[in-house]
Amino acid sequence: MPELNHLPPTASAAEITACLRRDGYVIVDNLVSADTMDRINDELSPYVEETAFGSDDFLGKRTRRTGSLIARSETSRSLVAHPTILDVAGDYLSHASAFQLHLTQVISIGPGSPAQAIHRDELAWDFFEFPADYQVQCNTLWAMSDYTADMGATRVVPGSHLLGTDEKFSQEDSLPAEMEKGSVLLYNGKIYHGGGANTTTDKVRQALNITYAVGWVRQEENQYLSTPLEVARTLDDDLLKLMGYQMGCFAIGYVGDVRDPMSVVREDAGGYLGIDKMQSAAAREGSANTLMNLITDAAGRPA
Structure with missing residues (x-):
């Protein structure tokens, strides 16, 4: 079975960006330690447990989506502002005057959850059809545990970022982004992808979804309300600017x-x-x- 492309943790931002431009995605193995992901899990578990399941099939009726990571998890801020990722985003979105944090979220796909519909993330902006050569997003999914196909690893349709907005794909057209804890899948807003089916009976697939967008579009997650002002005042200037200040x-x-x-x-x-x-x-x-x-x-x- 074919596999998605992987790069080592020593890969340069230029190498990662080149893969994004060519393939629409790339996996960087073990970019942070397993201990880092465990600390994030410890900080966020109470919030995840209180998060309701999705209300429809697209959001996932056995899937929890827990946001406000900057306010809730100090360790997750190191991933939001990871220097390699910011270098990639800055290069990939350099056609805009600035880029910003777009979304922070833990996605927890529970046992028995069916696969999500294959889609493009750019649909978030009222289904507006951006020019084919204009990239709006640079996205990441960080594996909080080993990320396997049977647990519902994100599925990607390689090369689909070069196709139109009306394409229809099935699960059979996609490949699972299998990776180890601490690894990260980078992908753009035009690549067709979706959460996989969790066919296990006792495992939850968890990933940190941290995404970036050009500075002139509305953020998917309202960063100013997600992070209370008293918390924002404790953050460093670079992170505040990334959030949209x-x-x-x-x-x-x-x-x-x-x-x-x-x-x-x-x-x-x-x-x-x-x-x-x-x-x-x-x-x-x-x-x-x-x-x-x-x-x-x-x-x-x-x-």
């Missing part, structure tokens, strides 16, 4: 009277965002040049 692109993301969003959590980060600060906060060189051209063209004209 920064400009997502020029003129999107300020607060109040055109103020830096970091001013909400840092008293010394206040200040009004003029054109120069707004473009330098989140604009890549190309968009900044376009903005400056616009300012030059409009000089002397009434607002």
Whole structure:
């Protein structure tokens, strides 16, 4: 039986990104230790146990989806901000001015759960059809235990990110993303995939779903409400910016009277965002040049 592509934990961000561009996915083996995953499991177990099962077949009537990981699990923050993953996301989504954290979730597929429908994650944005060459997401699924086909390992249709939005696939068209605890599956928003069937009688398939998106789209998980402000104020600046406490692109993301969003959590980060600060906060060189051209063209004209 064919297998999905794997890379060693020593793989560079450039190698991982190349696989994403070519295949739409890649598995990096043992990127973090099993002990790290065990600590995350210990921190999140009380919340998972209180999470209700899904309300329909797509969410999974024997599947629990537990969010708010930044607020609930200090150890999980190291995965959200894993340097290799952030380097990959930054490169893969570099066509946008900025990228942001999109979702944090533990997905727990219980025994006897049927397979999820094969789908694309981009459907989250009201089924809008993004251009085929525009990547909106860079996603990860971290194995919290050994991740096997019979437990419901995520199934991937290799190369399907190059196809259209109306494709229909069955489970037989897909391959299981089998991997060891601490390994991670990276995949983009266009690849067709779905949770596998858990055919065991006593095992729960658990994975941390941490995803990133370009800075100008709405986040799937509302990071500002998922992490209370008193918790947000204890986090480092880089993580806060990743969560969305920064400009997502020029003129999107300020607060109040055109103020830096970091001013909400840092008293010394206040200040009004003029054109120069707004473009330098989140604009890549190309968009900044376009903005400056616009300012030059409009000089002397009434607002």
